Amino acid sequence: xxxxxxxxxxxxxxxxxxxxxxxxxxxxxxxxxxxxxxxxxxxxxxxxxxxxxxxxxxxxxxxxxxxxxxxxxxxxxxxxxxxxxxxxxxxxxxxxxxxx
Numbered sequence: 001x002x003x004x005x006x007x008x009x010x011x012x013x014x015x016x017x018x019x020x021x022x023x024x025x026x027x028x029x030x031x032x033x034x035x036x037x038x039x040x041x042x043x044x045x046x047x048x049x050x051x052x053x054x055x056x057x058x059x060x061x062x063x064x065x066x067x068x069x070x071x072x073x074x075x076x077x078x079x080x081x082x083x084x085x086x087x088x089x090x091x092x093x094x095x096x097x098x099x100x
Contacts, residue, residue: 002096004028006051010044017044054095061088 004021008028011018016032017040031044068081 002098003051003054006055008048008051010041010048012041017041019044019048050095054092057088057092061085061092064088 004026007022009020011020016030018030019028020026021028029044029047031040031047064081064085068078068085071078071081
């Protein structure tokens with residue numbers, strides 16, 4: 001199952017940050033903590049930007065794969081690049097297990 005499409009946004013409640021899906025139709029998550037906790041807003045912002053991070057991670061994986069393939073054709077060692085690409089793909093699979 002796919003996640004709710006982005007962009008996501010944050011609405012600040014009294015003690016809770018609400019992360020809404022596109023067009024404010026859905027509440028994706030709530031970040032509720034001690035009001036004085038400075039991490040509360042940071043956590044909400046990280047959750048809200050997740051769809052953008054995932055899209056950029058996919059683009060980076062594709063670009064890294066193209067660069068590694070080009071380097072391999074020139075005989076350049078690319079083990080590190082391929083390892084990073086696999087790590088990125090693993091991270092994407094954690095977010096989208098049905099499409100991995």
